[in-house]
Amino acid sequence: MPSDLKPVDAAKDRRKIKSVRRMKEIMTAYYIDAKTASDTGKKVAWITSGGPVEPLIAMDVIPVYPENHGAMIGAAKMGVDLCEKAEAMGYASDLCAYARADIACATEDGGPIGGLPRPDMLICCNNICGTVLKWYEVQARYFGVPLFILDTPFTHTEYSPAANQYVRAQLVEYLSFLETHCGKAFDRDRLTEVGRLSVAGQKLWQAVLHTTTHRPAPMSAFDAFFHLALIVTLRGTQTVVDYYTELLAEMETRVAEGISAVPEERFRLLWDNLPVWYRTRWLAEKFAGHGACLVADTYTSSWCGAMPYLDESDFLGSMAEAYSRIYINLGTDLMADMVVEMVSTYRADGLVIHSNRSCKPYSLGQYDIQRIVQERCGIPSLMIEADMTDARNFSESQIETRIDAFMEMLATGCSPRSRPFP
Amino acid sequence: MDAIERFRQVVADPKAYARRWKERSGGPIIGTLCTYAPEELILAGGALAYRIVGGSGRTDRSDAHLQSYCCSLVRGALDDALASELDFLDGVIFPHTCDSIQRLSDIWRLNAETGFHLDVVLPVKLTTKSARVYMAAVLAEAKIRLATLLDRPITNADLERAIDTYNAIRTTMARLYALRRKGPGILSGSDMHTIVRASMTMDRSEFLEDLRPLVDSLEGQTGAKNRSGKRIFLSGGVCNLPDLFGVIEAAGGRVVGDDLCTGSRGLTGQIDTSEDPLTAITDRYMRRAICPAKHAGITRRGDELVHQAKACGAQGVIYLFLKFCDPHAFDLPYLKSMLDAAGLPSLLIELEEQTEGRGQLQTRCEAFIEML
Ligand code: SF4
Numbered sequence: 027m028p029s030d031l032k033p034v035d036a037a038k039d040r041r042k043i044k045s046v047r048r049m050k051e052i053m054t055a056y057y058i059d060a061k062t063a064s065d066t067g068k069k070v071a072w073i074t075s076g077g078p079v080e081p082l083i084a085m086d087v088i089p090v091y092p093e094n095h096g097a098m099i100g101a102a103k104m105g106v107d108l109c110e111k112a113e114a115m116g117y118a119s120d121l122c123a124y125a126r127a128d129i130a131c132a133t134e135d136g137g138p139i140g141g142l143p144r145p146d147m148l149i150c151c152n153n154i155c156g157t158v159l160k161w162y163e164v165q166a167r168y169f170g171v172p173l174f175i176l177d178t179p180f181t182h183t184e185y186s187p188a189a190n191q192y193v194r195a196q197l198v199e200y201l202s203f204l205e206t207h208c209g210k211a212f213d214r215d216r217l218t219e220v221g222r223l224s225v226a227g228q229k230l231w232q233a234v235l236h237t238t239t240h241r242p243a244p245m246s247a248f249d250a251f252f253h254l255a256l257i258v259t260l261r262g263t264q265t266v267v268d269y270y271t272e273l274l275a276e277m278e279t280r281v282a283e284g285i286s287a288v289p290e291e292r293f294r295l296l297w298d299n300l301p302v303w304y305r306t307r308w309l310a311e312k313f314a315g316h317g318a319c320l321v322a323d324t325y326t327s328s329w330c331g332a333m334p335y336l337d338e339s340d341f342l343g344s345m346a347e348a349y350s351r352i353y354i355n356l357g358t359d360l361m362a363d364m365v366v367e368m369v370s371t372y373r374a375d376g377l378v379i380h381s382n383r384s385c386k387p388y389s390l391g392q393y394d395i396q397r398i399v400q401e402r403c404g405i406p407s408l409m410i411e412a413d414m415t416d417a418r419n420f421s422e423s424q425i426e427t428r429i430d431a432f433m434e435m436l437a438t439g440c441s442p443r444s445r446p447f448p
Numbered sequence: 449m450d451a452i453e454r455f456r457q458v459v460a461d462p463k464a465y466a467r468r469w470k471e472r473s474g475g476p477i478i479g480t481l482c483t484y485a486p487e488e489l490i491l492a493g494g495a496l497a498y499r500i501v502g503g504s505g506r507t508d509r510s511d512a513h514l515q516s517y518c519c520s521l522v523r524g525a526l527d528d529a530l531a532s533e534l535d536f537l538d539g540v541i542f543p544h545t546c547d548s549i550q551r552l553s554d555i556w557r558l559n560a561e562t563g564f565h566l567d568v569v570l571p572v573k574l575t576t577k578s579a580r581v582y583m584a585a586v587l588a589e590a591k592i593r594l595a596t597l598l599d600r601p602i603t604n605a606d607l608e609r610a611i612d613t614y615n616a617i618r619t620t621m622a623r624l625y626a627l628r629r630k631g632p633g634i635l636s637g638s639d640m641h642t643i644v645r646a647s648m649t650m651d652r653s654e655f656l657e658d659l660r661p662l663v664d665s666l667e668g669q670t671g672a673k674n675r676s677g678k679r680i681f682l683s684g685g686v687c688n689l690p691d692l693f694g695v696i697e698a699a700g701g702r703v704v705g706d707d708l709c710t711g712s713r714g715l716t717g718q719i720d721t722s723e724d725p726l727t728a729i730t731d732r733y734m735r736r737a738i739c740p741a742k743h744a745g746i747t748r749r750g751d752e753l754v755h756q757a758k759a760c761g762a763q764g765v766i767y768l769f770l771k772f773c774d775p776h777a778f779d780l781p782y783l784k785s786m787l788d789a790a791g792l793p794s795l796l797i798e799l800e801e802q803t804e805g806r807g808q809l810q811t812r813c814e815a816f817i818e819m820l
């Protein structure tokens with residue numbers, strides 16, 4: 027049936043986020059740029075999702091994110107095939123699926139975009155996990171390119187001044203690493219400008235996420251998962267600032283016009299951990315079917331969570347703290363504090379926890395977070411066992427039953443008004 | 449009773465030993481989770497460092513805190529702690545290791561009752577000057593905190609004494625390793641394992657007192673018990689399966705060396721006594737054999753493994769891998785290819801505590817050793 031003859035669901039059409047198109051254009055242009063880097067003479071650096079990208083932007087190096095690629099592989103439902111290939115290469119099936127998919131993909135240029143452009147250098151920041159260290163070691167051996175490691179010590183309870191000194195020193199080493207491998211001097215003024223744009227982008231991203239404090243929420247966490255890609259990949263560019271300015275305006279209009287992400291928002295839920303990339307739509311529809319909107323999540327908010335530590339007037343100096351004190355580099359109880367705060371900010375009625383087999387640093391500790399949130403906020407929670415990219419760890423019938431039961435419980439036993447939390 | 453027999457008794461029930469030690473000496477005991485725990489500081493503080501290597505096999509109490517996709521070492525250790533089986537501890541020290549230990553530390557701090565809790569967040573990168581400066585700062589701070597927690601000063605003289613003890617243990621153990629390399633029949637694999645485990649449990653001075661005469665007498669009889677067999681190098685993380693040594697020997701193998709976390713790894717590297725004690729301790733941590741959760745160059749572990757296996761004259765390498773252990777899992781493929789390139793055949797044994805039956809293990813070991 028030709029598309030112009032499709033019956034039009036006006037309400038559904040109205041709920042569609044219009045900026046999606048622009049976002050797709052930007053990401054397509056970005057990947058074309060990256061994939062043609064060797065023709066244009068630009069350098070390509072692979073970098074971890076929590077890594078300090080601003081110095082790369084300042085040096086005109088194209089940052090490429092294997093994790094973003096891992097998400098695309100997951101969404102394209104190509105994760106299982108690539109993970110199996112990595113297993114055939116000898117990598118255990120319990121390793122992070124992003125790492126497995128990327129390691130296999132690099133050897134055959136597979137995946138939805140025919141592989142990532144070859145890196146000229148690798149930048150690994152372990153503020154998200156120890157997995158990236160091992161994964162980037164694998165790629166450094168495979169590609170035979172220089173590897174820079176930014177080691178950001180974990181904060182169990184208190185942020186340590188010694189760690190701050192250490193990361194500051196490494197940032198200086200990072201700049202000289204870039205000078206060596208780009209063959210030109212580092213322009214600190216340019217970094218100040220990139221830093222300003224980075225902070226502006228993060229502020230806008232935070233403002234976008236904050237629009238869901240409105241009831242009904244104009245967007246959901248599922249939308250945030252999609253619009254996140256820019257703040258991760260191109261932080262520090264004008265493109266990001268422009269895009270999120272537009273997106274914010276669209277969200278504000280939606281709030282003003284009463285357009286909500288979920289047709290009839292009855293319940294507001296908080297999502298913990300990475301998305302289940304190959305099932306985002308299914309999950310979104312499943313929850314929406316119960317009148318539940320996932321209004322916020324701990325994942326997408328990580329790319330603006332360290333803003334209190336950033337100082338625009340001393341961007342380089344403040345990067346040490348900002349890059350160390352991100353959500354997943356904190357002790358379990360500090361993470362729980364942040365979840366509790368989010369429950370209150372977004373007036374959540376329940377918590378949905380994705381126990382993600384791929385990601386141990388994010389998932390181990392969730393039972394304790396669940397207990398703490400339950401004790402302090404009095405809201406119920408649901409735990410889903412899955413994996414962000416390896417679909418073999420997703421049991422649809424089991425998850426469906428659990429969601430239905432949870433939503434039924436929310437609807438009957440535990441109405442939002444009866445909970446002790448304001 | 450000879451020294452080996454005493455070590456066997458300690459290792460058969462390390463918790464009972466710790467309780468007795470405490471009763472007898474009145475000293476504090478500090479649980480440690482990894483070979484990067486600053487043991488010299490603990491000893492200088494007059495405390496006993498007690499290495500926690502997994503649990504008693506149960507996980508029903510830790511299941512409320514840890515998912516099943518976490519390694520059995522972490523699950524088992526927490527289970528023991530929650531079950532008050534480690535009630536003799538006055539505190540625990542968590543060095544920064546892998547993602548699982550990192551989270552275990554938080555969960556432990558929130559739930560277990562094992563006295564004080566000290567995180568020692570060491571650098572992950574061990575290749576740069578700034579990492580060394582940070583390592584020194586972390587150890588200096590750990591010393592101050594430990595002194596407060598133990599409520600006693602830790603002086604340079606205390607540190608020097610502790611360094612002497614550890615240096616002596618490490619040199620004597622190195623002599624033992626050298627003996628085994630020369631004549632692998634001199635000591636069974638399980639006895640060697642027992643000695644290493646005892647070195648992580650016992651009062652370190654008492655351990656040394658027992659160890660020295662044992663090594664002296666073994667040195668006297670080199671050659672006498674040189675049983676034949678294929679020379680095997682053991683590589684990997686923690687071995688919590690003492691049975692394995694019997695299996696390898698029954699299959700015709702003789703272990704000639706290892707780089708295990710419950711083996712030689714924590715015993716490598718001397719502390720320079722001519723330097724300031726904390727500086728010297730720092731230097732050793734930067735230099736010693738690394739754990740895969742740390743970074744010291746992209747082929748450092750592979751280079752070390754090939755070098756050591758060759759130096760031992762090994763004919764094959766058996767790699768012990770604990771399921772769900774990410775740092776080791778990432779290294780396996782490249783270690784295997786480096787071993788292949790060096791002409792060293794290798795066998796991978798996946799340890800999920802108490803799962804693989806002895807029979808199956810035996811068959812695989814036999815097939816491998818026969819092929820060598
Ligand atoms: S998903 Fe988790 S383990 Fe994998 S790269 Fe991200 S933070 Fe690391």
Ligand code: SF4
Pocket residue numbers: 519520521522545546547548549685686741770772773774775776
């Ligand atoms: S290094 Fe491996 S075996 Fe050791 S605690 Fe971590 S995951 Fe477990």
